Amino acid sequence: MRLTLFDQGRLGLVDGNDIVDVTEQLAGTGPYGPEGPLHRHIERLADGRTGPLDLTGAPHTPLAEATLEAPLPRPGKIIGAPVNYLDHKAEMEYTTSVADLGVFLKANSSVIGPGQDILLPYTDKRTDQEGELGVIIGRTASHVSRDDALDHVFGYTCVLDITVRSGEDRSTRKSFDTFTPIGPWIVTADEIPDPDTLDLRCDVAGTTRQRTNTADLIFGVRELIAYTSSVMTLHPGDVIATGTPAGVGPLSHGDRVVLEIERVGRLEVGVDGSGATAYAQRPGYHSR
Incomplete structure (x- = not known):
């Protein structure tokens, strides 16, 4: 369904x-x-x-x-997997991956749905798109094994993990309002027996930036659920964003971002930079 x-x-x-x-x-x-x-x-x-x-x-x-x-306008938790594709690790010149970094949390107030706009916060800091497979938890999961992990999944969706390239912690840079587009729907788990075999493509302004298959994840969906549930209890309706491949890049006012995942769906949102301000004008900047 x-x-x-x-x-x-x-x-x-x-x-x-x-x-x-x-x-x-x-x-x-x-x-x-x-x-x-x-x-x-x-x-x-x-x-x-x-x-x-x-x-x-x-x-x-x-x-x-x-x-x-947005099918889940306010999930209990949004959990992100940093550096979960080797090609993204290489393009960002990271020395660590999800295996070293663990997971992070995004504010649930950052969710928007199809057809809405990502709001760029700064005029002079790059804000990137990150196209990802989203996993929706269906049953409470605590210390589940890799073999049992998919039994705790309700379904799958498209997630854009929008990110400002600045110096703050990941959870800050990824939690601005509008920074987690989700949708257009959730496909129930029975329709996708193996989530680690899905083609993913993300276009910005009509140009393909990201193209991969979830088979290339460092932590596949099973491993990611097992690891995350060893840290925090997962509850029905929680969302896990599984990580992004190479091809992240800056968004500009007026862009259209389209994420398509095989057997899951097509999520399209806009980009609005009309309210962006200089990074130095953010609250607290002069208190450093």
């Missing part, structure tokens, strides 16, 4: 060229809170509180007429 939010927080199942409203069937009655009804469905599914899905009589909307939103 492909599940997402659309038209002001409704939960939809993408069925061909239509999107079917399954909000109450899958998420129960509202209100659903800022996490949204898909997050509620993932929690209910983990608790065994969902039944068979019946689309008879469910409202249909043409997909082309629906306004898609």
Whole structure:
């Protein structure tokens, strides 16, 4: 299944060229809170509180007429995997990789959905795109083994991990509002038996910058879940961004960023630099 939010927080199942409203069937009655009804469905599914899905009589909307939103507008945690492709390690001239660095956290307030804009914060600091496979946790995971890791996955999505190239900690440079586009939907795990075999491509302003296959990950999805769950308990609805390949580069006002992942989907967002300011004008700069 492909599940997402659309038209002001409704939960939809993408069925061909239509999107079917399954909000109450899958998420129960509202209100659903800022996490949204898909997050509620993932929690209910983990608790065994969902039944068979019946689309008879469910409202249909043409997909082309629906306004898609971030499927998980406020995940519990967004976990990133730094330097998880060898070619990215080489292009950035890093001496370490995910095996040395571990993982980092991004603010959940950084999430946006399809068709929205990444807001560039600075006029004089480079802000890069990083296209990544996103893993959505479906069951609580603590110290799970590599062999059992995929049993804890609800599904997969496209994630852009936007990054300012400045001197702050990773979690700061990657947590600006709008710096985690997610979508356009979540594809449930049963449709992707092996997430470590997917082609990924990211275009900026009509030019392909990144092209890889998730087979080239240093920590594959199984290893990444096993490692992360040894550090922190993963809960239903948490998002893991699995890392980016070579080809990161600066974004400019007016760019369109398109991330496509085989069997997962196509996420497109814009770039807006109209509100950017000089790095030296940021709060606290003169207190150093």
